Amino acid sequence: MTALFVIFAIFAQTSTRMNKEQFLLKACRLGIIKFGNFTLKSGIPSPFYIDLRPLASSPELLKELSKFLLNSLQDSDFELICGVPYAALPMATAMSLESGIPLIIKRKEAKGYGTKKMLEGIFHEGQTCVLVEDVITSGKSLIETIDEIEKEHLKINDIVVVLDREQGGVALLKNKGYKVHTLFNISEVIDILHKHGQLAQEEVLRIKNFLAEKPEVKVSPEKRLKYEEKLAFQQHCAGKKLLKTAVQKKSNLIASIDVTTSEKILELAEEVGDNVVAVKLHTDIISDFSDDFISKLKKIAEKKNFLLFEDRKFADIGNTQQLQFEKGIYKISSWADLITSHAIAGEESLKVFGEKTAVVIIAEMSSKGALTDEHYKNQVVALAKKSENVIGCVAQSQLPENLLLFTPGVNLTSAGDAKGQQFNTPEKVITELATDFIIVGRGIYASADPKASAEKYQKAGWEAYLCLIGK
Ligand code: S5P
Numbered sequence: 478m479t480a481l482f483v484i485f486a487i488f489a490q491t492s493t494r495m496n497k498e499q500f501l502l503k504a505c506r507l508g509i510i511k512f513g514n515f516t517l518k519s520g521i522p523s524p525f526y527i528d529l530r531p532l533a534s535s536p537e538l539l540k541e542l543s544k545f546l547l548n549s550l551q552d553s554d555f556e557l558i559c560g561v562p563y564a565a566l567p568m569a570t571a572m573s574l575e576s577g578i579p580l581i582i583k584r585k586e587a588k589g590y591g592t593k594k595m596l597e598g599i600f601h602e603g604q605t606c607v608l609v610e611d612v613i614t615s616g617k618s619l620i621e622t623i624d625e626i627e628k629e630h631l632k633i634n635d636i637v638v639v640l641d642r643e644q645g646g647v648a649l650l651k652n653k654g655y656k657v658h659t660l661f662n663i664s665e666v667i668d669i670l671h672k673h674g675q676l677a678q679e680e681v682l683r684i685k686n687f688l689a690e691k692p693e694v695k696v697s698p699e700k701r702l703k704y705e706e707k708l709a710f711q712q713h714c715a716g717k718k719l720l721k722t723a724v725q726k727k728s729n730l731i732a733s734i735d736v737t738t739s740e741k742i743l744e745l746a747e748e749v750g751d752n753v754v755a756v757k758l759h760t761d762i763i764s765d766f767s768d769d770f771i772s773k774l775k776k777i778a779e780k781k782n783f784l785l786f787e788d789r790k791f792a793d794i795g796n797t798q799q800l801q802f803e804k805g806i807y808k809i810s811s812w813a814d815l816i817t818s819h820a821i822a823g824e825e826s827l828k829v830f831g832e833k834t835a836v837v838i839i840a841e842m843s844s845k846g847a848l849t850d851e852h853y854k855n856q857v858v859a860l861a862k863k864s865e866n867v868i869g870c871v872a873q874s875q876l877p878e879n880l881l882l883f884t885p886g887v888n889l890t891s892a893g894d895a896k897g898q899q900f901n902t903p904e905k906v907i908t909e910l911a912t913d914f915i916i917v918g919r920g921i922y923a924s925a926d927p928k929a930s931a932e933k934y935q936k937a938g939w940e941a942y943l944c945l946i947g948k
Contacts, residue, residue, distance in 0.1 A: 500541055501661065501669055507531040507538070510666065512680055524684050525663070529611040529639055533567035542660075543571035546637050549658040550607060553635040557581050557606040559596075561622045564611040568639070572609065581606065583622060595625050602630040613638045613659070615878065616646030623655070640666070643688055645877050648862055652712060652879065664688060701911040702878055703946050704729075710879050715814045715835035716868035719784055719881075719914075722754045729907070729938045731786060732931060733757040733885065733918035739770035745922055746774060749931035750781030755815065757786040757916060760807045771812050784814040790839060791826075792819040799829035810834060817871060820857045827864050840870035843886030844897035875910050885916035889937065894919075903934060907941035 495503070508531055515526040532538055546568065558578055560569030562585045573580035581598035600606070606626060610619055623633055636655050641647055641662040650657050667684050670676040708720045723729055732753045734745050742763070746756050756778065760766055778785055787809050791798045798818070803810045813834055818827060820838045830836050840857040841849040849857075854872065861867045861880050869881030876882045888900035900920075906912040915938050924930040 524687050530564050539571045543575045555607040556604045559606050560609040565609045569609040596629050605632045608636045610638045612640045613646040614642045614644045616649040649879050713835050713868050727939050728935045729914050730935045731755045731914050731916045732921050735918050737762050737764050739765050746777045748928045752931040752935040753783050755784040755786040757788050759788050786815040787813040788817045790817045792821050795826040795829045820860050835868045836866050838870050840872040881913045883914045884912040887915045887917050888920040903937040904941045
């Protein structure tokens, strides 16, 4: 019997069951959601705290929950059920009992003896397995579980989640190609509780404001993903190339060659090319820009294996940005692997850059008194997550893991300039912000020996990264 048939049969006989809303109200009486001021494991404050484990102590609700979860999988077919340990284990078990579909058990740690298996139960290669999770936040723990299950050659297409905290996890998994079915999201829960007089208006507003800010789960820097792991999430071809280059060259350095003649740029690109993943330009400061210059630079980029990054910081309506990107003397679209853009003109304005060029949007600026405050940054990040051609942001603080972080304002010997620039060391931005790429301008091109300086920044950046990932 297929999963589809079983699920249909369960619902055909249960027309008198409680609805989702009634279920939630009953479940809340078990204390599964608390409101107040909490600090999550990740260190961020939260006005609510969710713990679905008490549901396991109510056979009635657990059984009901399993039916809801199975119902949300009506259009999916699967041969096995697996819960993410520990909170989802009773849920997965109940789903298995309800549907007759076999359960497999994922261990949190491998046994220290015997078979050292991570998956227990009876299964065979190629079977499809649905994954059950209680609460989804960043999606990171789910991805770890998926990896371990896929290592056993089982196929995961669908993931069913009881509650989505609306903090990026669902998008992350969808980006990776999984179908995510969620029973509730936190906004819906808040609305239901308010409707039934269980949550005061001020509390609703406080929580909605918190959700609108989209506070991201901060990855504690020591838990940052490696470049190889980020490669697995990366959808954009230029983003992939950038990450691959970082691994191949053991470098997270982008040299910003802000000099004004083509000859000097070509000379510096030759000198520092081996040490960098990308060369960043401001083409509009070049006094003798020509197509010939670009073709020579492209050849160096190919030879030395780095990407070309135009720091145009577009900030106009889509139509104008498109003209600036494709036309004029620079014809940026014809050669740039990466570009920077502000997001000030909104989501649509970013679409004009097409699919080939990766866009890095400016979330925070490094200069003193910049107007890019936290509220602005959060809005830019939310937009970055939605836009397919955006691979990350320029910022001075952490980003969600699925966005790449580019940090300028990096210098080993200076704290700033007289025009507002503020500098940090590579160690600081990598260990404290988990920056993916450091952008260095004057620290390299204005030094007495740019080649030696590029080597120094490459080494400092890579060593700080290795230290962070524990190597
Ligand atoms: O916030 C920012 C964003 C950027 S892209 N702060 C910056 O400094 N940049 C760019 O990084 C800036 O335009 C310049 O090209 C480079 C920093 O150069 P440096 O000489 O100050 O290291």
